[in-house]
Amino acid sequence: MRSVWLLATKDLRLEWRTREIVTTMGLLAFLLVIVLGAARSDPESAPGAMWVTYAFAATLGFARTFALERDHLTALRLAPVDRGSVFLAKAMANWLMLVVVQIVSLPLFGALFTEAVWTRLPLLALPIALGGIGLSAVGTLFGGLIVQARLREALLPLLMLPVTLPLLIAAVSATSAILDGMPLSAVGAQLQLLGAFDILFLTVSWLLFDFVLEE
Amino acid sequence: MRPLLILSTALMLVGISWALLVAPTEVLQGLPQRIMYIHVPVVITAYLAIGVVFIGSVLFLWKKDARWDRLAHASAELAVLFISMTLISGAIWGKPVWGTWWTWDARLTTTLILWFIYVGYLVVRAWAPGGRGARAAAVIGIVGALDIPLIHWSAILLRTLHPQPTVFRAEGPLLPASMLPPLLISEAAFLLMFAALLVLRVRQERTLSRLIESLEGA
Numbered sequence: 001m002r003s004v005w006l007l008a009t010k011d012l013r014l015e016w017r018t019r020e021i022v023t024t025m026g027l028l029a030f031l032l033v034i035v036l037g038a039a040r041s042d043p044e045s046a047p048g049a050m051w052v053t054y055a056f057a058a059t060l061g062f063a064r065t066f067a068l069e070r071d072h073l074t075a076l077r078l079a080p081v082d083r084g085s086v087f088l089a090k091a092m093a094n095w096l097m098l099v100v101v102q103i104v105s106l107p108l109f110g111a112l113f114t115e116a117v118w119t120r121l122p123l124l125a126l127p128i129a130l131g132g133i134g135l136s137a138v139g140t141l142f143g144g145l146i147v148q149a150r151l152r153e154a155l156l157p158l159l160m161l162p163v164t165l166p167l168l169i170a171a172v173s174a175t176s177a178i179l180d181g182m183p184l185s186a187v188g189a190q191l192q193l194l195g196a197f198d199i200l201f202l203t204v205s206w207l208l209f210d211f212v213l214e215e
Numbered sequence: 216m217r218p219l220l221i222l223s224t225a226l227m228l229v230g231i232s233w234a235l236l237v238a239p240t241e242v243l244q245g246l247p248q249r250i251m252y253i254h255v256p257v258v259i260t261a262y263l264a265i266g267v268v269f270i271g272s273v274l275f276l277w278k279k280d281a282r283w284d285r286l287a288h289a290s291a292e293l294a295v296l297f298i299s300m301t302l303i304s305g306a307i308w309g310k311p312v313w314g315t316w317w318t319w320d321a322r323l324t325t326t327l328i329l330w331f332i333y334v335g336y337l338v339v340r341a342w343a344p345g346g347r348g349a350r351a352a353a354v355i356g357i358v359g360a361l362d363i364p365l366i367h368w369s370a371i372l373l374r375t376l377h378p379q380p381t382v383f384r385a386e387g388p389l390l391p392a393s394m395l396p397p398l399l400i401s402e403a404a405f406l407l408m409f410a411a412l413l414v415l416r417v418r419q420e421r422t423l424s425r426l427i428e429s430l431e432g433a
Contacts, residue, residue, distance in 0.1 A: 166369030
């Protein structure tokens with residue numbers, strides 16, 4: 001657990017000093033909210049716009065985090081920690097960066113789409129957190145998988161979006177019900193699906209990461 | 216492989232003729248219902264192909280034997296082929312019966328997403344060749360199969376229009392007995408076709424890798 005924390009803080013410190021990834025992700029998210037809001041800015045469009053924004057920001061950012069490591073993959077392979085810990089550290093760092101982008105873009109959704117973002121904030125945090133964890137798990141697994149492939153930035157969304165579609169459907173559905181003023185009990189099924197997705201993909205990625213980093 | 220191919224072709228001719236000429240016309244849907252004799256066998260074959268990709272991928276990562284990778288790769292190509300045929304035959308059936316080529320029903324959505332996942336599998340192999348591409352593809356082959364229940368579950372959240380299974384049910388087939396033989400013959404034909412193409416592609420890939428080895432050796 002300590003090694004996970006050390007590796008994650010290494011990534012986060014690197015990001016804090018350059019602020020490359022979060023800035024790019026944040027700007028893309030900002031741009032997407034504006035583009036989507038210009039197309040349709042009624043409250044019904046808010047959940048879809050929100051998750052399209054998060055998914056695209058994630059695919060952009062997660063393709064970069066392993067690219068940082070590209071010249072140092074051997075160092076990461078030789079590190080005296082098991083590969084599962086490397087996965088958990090990367091996924092945690094990716095998730096925290098995504099959370100920053102999610103928090104920063106929320107005021108935009110509130111301003112452009114619906115005020116309900118503010119009144120429903122405590123409940124809204126549930127799908128945002130659970131959805132972000134799943135996106136980070138899948139994004140980290142695939143990001144590591146294709147770090148040395150050609151056209152890496154183009155390949156990540158091609159792989160990540162279909163696999164995370166159940167998560168996106170559940171997240172959009174939960175977000176929409178919450179923004180409509182439904183109680184927590186109305187989104188039980190969606191939150192269960194999000195939780196199941198997170199658990200499945202954290203476990204599977206943790207197990208498979210051995211093969212991902214192999215030379 | 217050749218006997219498989221001949222047997223499959225023969226059964227396909229028998230199955231299609233039986234389905235078109237002998238099987239009764241369904242009362243409500245009329246003639247378009249006969250697409251079932253292709254649609255159902257094809258979708259079952261597609262899921263079998265996905266299962267073979269999963270097993271081949273697990274065994275490849277575990278045993279590190281390129282034979283399993285060739286099996287998974289060949290099966291993934293066939294998965295894309297049979298999923299495409301499922302989507303196309305389903306759309307042709309849906310237009311006259313439901314009045315639409317496409318609807319966001321649970322089964323349709325699941326099948327479409329699977330198409331994207333296995334096309335992604337082939338794209339990874341094309342863009343990351345060699346051992347790394349094979350390992351990346353194997354991980355996708357495993358993740359793709361494990362994702363199926365979640366995709367289906369999420370698509371149910373979107374509502375469902377597709378009929379429930381009528382043949383492979385715990386309570387026994389719901390389908391009229393007169394429709395069953397052509398369906399099963401057609402099913403056998405498509406499964407044999409899958410087996411024949413799988414053997415063919417695995418052999419081709421094996422020859423290719425031997426060729427590369429001998430060129431590298433020379």
